[in-house]
Amino acid sequence: MEVQSAEFIASYPKVGACPKDGRPEFAFIGRSNVGKSSLINMLTHKGLAKVSGTPGKTRLLNFFLINHSWYLVDLPGYGYARVSKSQQRNLQGMITSYFREREELISAFVLIDSTIPPTKIDLDFINTFGELEVPFVIVFTKTDRIGKDTITKNIDLFMAELSKTWETLPPYFISSAEKRIGRTELLEYIAKWSKPGKKE
Numbered sequence: 001m002e003v004q005s006a007e008f009i010a011s012y013p014k015v016g017a018c019p020k021d022g023r024p025e026f027a028f029i030g031r032s033n034v035g036k037s038s039l040i041n042m043l044t045h046k047g048l049a050k051v052s053g054t055p056g057k058t059r060l061l062n063f064f065l066i067n068h069s070w071y072l073v074d075l076p077g078y079g080y081a082r083v084s085k086s087q088q089r090n091l092q093g094m095i096t097s098y099f100r101e102r103e104e105l106i107s108a109f110v111l112i113d114s115t116i117p118p119t120k121i122d123l124d125f126i127n128t129f130g131e132l133e134v135p136f137v138i139v140f141t142k143t144d145r146i147g148k149d150t151i152t153k154n155i156d157l158f159m160a161e162l163s164k165t166w167e168t169l170p171p172y173f174i175s176s177a178e179k180r181i182g183r184t185e186l187l188e189y190i191a192k193w194s195k196p197g198k199k200e
Ligand SMILES: Nc1nc2c(ncn2[C@@H]2O[C@H](COP(=O)(O)OP(=O)(O)O)[C@@H](O)[C@H]2O)c(=O)[nH]1
Pocket: 030, 031, 032, 033, 034, 035, 036, 037, 038, 039, 077, 141, 142, 143, 144, 145, 175, 176, 177, 178, 179
């Protein structure tokens, strides 16, 4: 799939306000600073994530329409140190409701920083998907940043941690926004799942 068009639609404060046109949807989420904006910009070429990076939008559900056919949803990053406990709870509630209620969601892309060993915050976040029954894949980011051996070790460690709680491991992708790695694979994955009648 090539991205022909990508437009910002709107930012919503809750799942109930999101578009109801039934288009398939793919959501991107990860710890703040994981490289989410960079990855979204790499995928779409359009500098889209600047929109959701502007103050105020980082705590909303940001919708982009791609090729007039599917939505890319930029979700708030989790694990902000700078917001208060109650703000964090609100954010958590919005994200959980989104995942619990959003029927249009085909798959979540959970971004994990490949340059560091597994973190509890990422593992805890992914484990909530078990209860919510959200289909997801993992995208390891910033793989250009340090040596290949360390990246491979971090990825192996992460998948080993997941296998402690998951019987079947999710697919994962390797990416670098810097070196434009993983773009084709991610877009192909989305193309495969966003075709009508190919949902299961
Ligand atoms: N080397 C390298 N740096 C990256 C990559 N992706 C993001 N970064 C850097 O990581 C920082 C956070 O990226 P950003 O996309 O803003 O993260 P976000 O907070 O998750 O949206 C920035 O300084 C980026 O330049 C990558 O693939 N390679």
